[in-house]
Amino acid sequence: MEEKQKMFGPIIRTSFLIMVLCGLTYPLTVTGIAQAIMPDKADGSLIYSEENEIIGSKLIGQSFTDPAYFHGRVSSIDYDGASSGSNNYAPSNEDMINRTKESIEAWKENNPDTPISDVPIDLLSNSGSGLDPHISPAAAYAQVKRISSITGISVEQLNKLISMYIEGRELGLFGEERVNVLTLNLELKNMAE
Amino acid sequence: MSMTILSIVITLLVVALLAKPMGIYLVKAFDYQQTGLDKIYGPFEKLxxxxxGIKQVNQSWKQYALAAVLANAFMIVLVYMVFRFQGILPLNPGDIAGMEPTLAFNTAISFMTNTNLQHYSGESGLSYLSQMIGILFMMFVAPGTALAVVMAFVRGLAGNKLGNFYVDLVRSITRVLLPIAFITGLIFVALGVPQTLEPTVTAHTVEGAEQSIARGPIGSFLSIKELGNNGGGFVGVNSxxxxxxxxxxxxxxxxxxxxxLPTSLPFAYGRMVxxxxxxxxxxxxxxxxxxxLLGTSLAYEYQGNPILNDLGMQHDQGSMEGKEVRFGTGQSVLYAVVTTASETGAVNSMHDTLTPxxxxxxxxxxxxxxxxxGVGAGFINxxxxxxxxxxxxxxxxxxxxxxxxxxxxxxxxxxxxxxxILQPLLILGASAIALFTPLGSDGISNPGFHGLTQVVYEYTSSAANNGSGFEGLGDNTSFxxxxxxxxxxxxxxxGLVTMLAVAGSLASKKLVPExxxxxxxxxxxxxxxxxxxxLIVGALTFFPTLVLGPVAEFLTL
Structure with missing residues (x-):
């Protein structure tokens, strides 16, 4: 061990070496393997129509405003999947409180048969990502009367539909019960046709 | 609710069970004596x-510290250049322009210091090349540097020679970060995380609108982001x-x-000394x-926001503004406490919107x-x-x-x-300057007591190299x-240099018989x-600020 460690040569050489190893080789290898063995997931869990057009991604929420469909959560970015985010309101922020009050008024107008006390808070609050694909099962059930009165599909049928689409906790333990709004509405669309 | 608590307890038990074996592995991985691991990694590392140009010779504490600081400085310059010129470099399918100078300065330092404070949004601010040879590269070398330094520090405490920075850095990557990131990265893809070099796709939605969906090589990014306590998101809202x-x-x-890594270091340390x-x-x-800390946070977050609770909705889910349904309040709070305890800075809910x-x-x-x-730095603390x-x-x-x-x-x-003393000086000093000038106070997006918390949070997160933010703050300005x-x-x-100095000084001292x-x-x-x-040192230093910020907001809700 008589040799001395040089200072600058190794800095430059090691930096470029690690840059190639960790910055290029690593992600490209993972991409290659992932694309080979699980291309659907690696591409973003996209949903295609019968005409092979992309309808959306199973993981990304979509904007639904038609009262005949189940609605998702509030999104300040209107479910624009090119970006992500929300307003980052403080709990004390007046703008957030006013927005929630407006949502409640709109709910009362569009859902005269379902009192606000049946509506869980997730439905009228902004998700963190602005792209939340899910609502709680209670938030889906709360919309059944409105959808039934517009589409003519019976309340029982709609309730049954929701119960089929409830995703449980992972391994029966982790996370929360939820309903994917996009897949639920796709099935609803089939029923209506 | 009881299910959620059970899932949290199980998560923490698994964390605790993994800590000791990982600690034992770390001791072996950084042992300069011949170990079984040399058979696996030896040939590749020799290459x-x-x-x-790395010689396997010991360095003094000064040489070790100098090597770490200079290598990191060189990498900052290198990555700064990548960000500035990403517009004309390859692998840029989204046609993203070069980064503005102060933002590139901030981002390069942010990732080199293991902070990952992000004043840009990944979907629109970085090309795939920048995400890979800029961000991803630093996500390996930053925790690698920290792991190297903590090993040198502990060797010094144990009375041994500190070792060689370059050897430790390479070993951090080949023996710890890269293999674990590789395997978990693929698991993440299996769970649904995208891993593609194809650009944003356009979907035609059920209601007939168009929706752009940004994606990218996220799986390989995500694993090292968490493992290295980096925390910077591939996309803007992170996890x-x-x-x-x-x-x-x-x-x-x-x-x-x-x-x-943070929980395994005490066990590695115990064995090394x-x-x-x-x-x-x-x-x-x-x-x-x-x-x-976790228990307190859970109790308050499940109570929700009293102002919203009074509006008549069902609110047994807790405060759901800024959170995702699939995680609910329980997993969001657990993540928030873990990410700040481990100084990772990844978020799965909006910290700005957490109840006070x-x-x-x-x-x-x-x-x-x-x-x-955080890995290394936290344990040295x-x-x-x-x-x-x-x-x-x-x-x-x-x-x-x-x-x-x-x-x-x-x-x-x-x-x-x-x-x-430096840490409170940095946090409180910088916050005071920011609040004094409109350059700083104009960034505040939430009025009242919360505004103070936003500013203090930003500098605390910077000084502690955490990287999460109260993201409402308008922070992409030169100031x-x-x-x-x-x-x-x-x-x-x-701290990296002073603590290596302490280790060097202790290593040269004679043992006092017990x-x-x-x-x-x-x-x-x-x-x-x-x-x-x-608690006493921390509370005495920061208590007044906490009273003026979150405590005051809590009392006025």
Whole structure:
């Protein structure tokens, strides 16, 4: 061990070496393997129509405003999947409180048969990502009367539909019960046709 | 609710069970004697040493520190250039322009210091090339540097030579970061995280509108982001994004990865200094602080926001604004406490929107920076507090303080004291400047007491190299980019150099034989004194600010 460690040569050489190893080789290898063995997931869990057009991604929420469909959560970015985010309101922020009050008024107008006390808070609050694909099962059930009165599909049928689409906790333990709004509405669309 | 609590308990048990075996692995991975691991990694590493011009010789503490600081400085310059010129470099399918100078300055420092404060949004601000040879590269070398330094530090405490920075850096990557990131990266893809080089796709939605969906090589990015306690998101909202955290299993794995290295270091340390019991005492002390903070945060977050609760909706879910349905309040709070305890800075809910007491707890985690703390840097902090605890106890009974059989004297205490004072000085000093000038105060997006918390959170997160933010803050301005850049840099490298100096100084001291009069540092009594020291020093420094920010907001809701 008589040799001395040089200072600058190794800095430059090691930096470029690690840059190639960790910055290029690593992600490209993972991409290659992932694309080979699980291309659907690696591409973003996209949903295609019968005409092979992309309808959306199973993981990304979509904007639904038609009262005949189940609605998702509030999104300040209107479910624009090119970006992500929300307003980052403080709990004390007046703008957030006013927005929630407006949502409640709109709910009362569009859902005269379902009192606000049946509506869980997730439905009228902004998700963190602005792209939340899910609502709680209670938030889906709360919309059944409105959808039934517009589409003519019976309340029982709609309730049954929701119960089929409830995703449980992972391994029966982790996370929360939820309903994917996009897949639920796709099935609803089939029923209506 | 009871299910959620059970799932949290199980998560923490798995974290605790992984800590010891990982610690044992770390000891082996950084052992300069021949070990079984050399058979696996040896040939590949020899090749890397040859290309890198690395000689396997010991360095003095000054050479070691200089190598770490200079190598990191060179990498900052390198990546700064990549960001500036990404517009004309390849692998840019989204046609993203070069980054503005102050933002590139901030981003390069941010990732080199393991902070990952992000004043840009990944979908629109970085090309795939920048994400890979800029961000991803630094996500390996930043924790690699920290792991190297903590190993050198502990070797010094154990009375051994510090080792060679380049060898330790390469080993961090080949033996720890790269293999684990590779395997978990593929698992993340299996759970639904995208891994593609194809650009954004356009979908035709059910209601007939068009929706652009950004994606990218996220799986390989995500694993090292959590494992290295980096925390910077591929996309803007980080792990709240369904692509960056599709379900509760991916969430569980991210928590495991964030905690893996910070919780294993006490066990590695105990073995390296030949006092396993002391390693356990340190682990348990930190775990107790963690559990208290987590429990408090859960209790308040489930109560929800009283103003919204009064509006008549069902609110047994807790405060759902800024959170995702698939995680709910329970997994969001757990993630928030883990990410600030481990100084990762990834988020799966919006910290700005947390109810005030939970916000206070995430802030406290970063201010203390010792509830496990980030890979390497956090554990060095814990050992620094341990030496302060020994010193204070020594003063009280009138005996020369000893730690691991070495006398702690004026020189070490001076180094520790300036390092200790520096953090509040950085946080509170920078916050004061920001609040004095419109350049800083214009960034505040939430009025009232919360505005103060936003500013303090930004600098605390920078100084502690955490990287999460109260993201409402309008922080992509020259003022914020430059000021947080400086705070991050000093917060990282000042302590790194002073603590290596302490290690170098202790390594050269003679062992004092242990007697009946020696103050033992591997007992539960010492654990209590340590936690007390951390809380008293932390509380005294930051209490007034916390009262004016989150506590005041809590009382006025």
């Amino acid at each position: 890397l040493y040859k290309i890198g 709240a994004h369904p692509f960056e955290n599709p379900n509760a299993i991916s969430n569980f794995m991210q928590i495991l990865l964030m905690m893996l 030949g006092n396993k019991k002391q390693g356990r005492v340190l682990f348990v002390s930190m775990a107790m602080m963690f559990v208290v 007491i939970s916000g206070l707890i995430t802030l406290s985690n970063m201010m203390l920076n010792t509830v496990f703390g 814990v050992l620094m507090y341990a030496m302060i605890a020994v010193f204070l106890s020594g003063l009280m009974v009138g005996r020369t303080p000893e730690f691991l059989g070495k006398k702690i004297e004026g020189k070490e205490m001076k180094l520790i004291a300036i390092t200790l 914020w980019n430059i000021s947080t850049g400086i705070v991050m840099y000093i917060g990282r490298f000042f 007697t009946v009069g020696t103050f033992r540092t591997d007992t539960s009594l010492f654990g209590v004194i340590l936690v007390g020291t951390i």
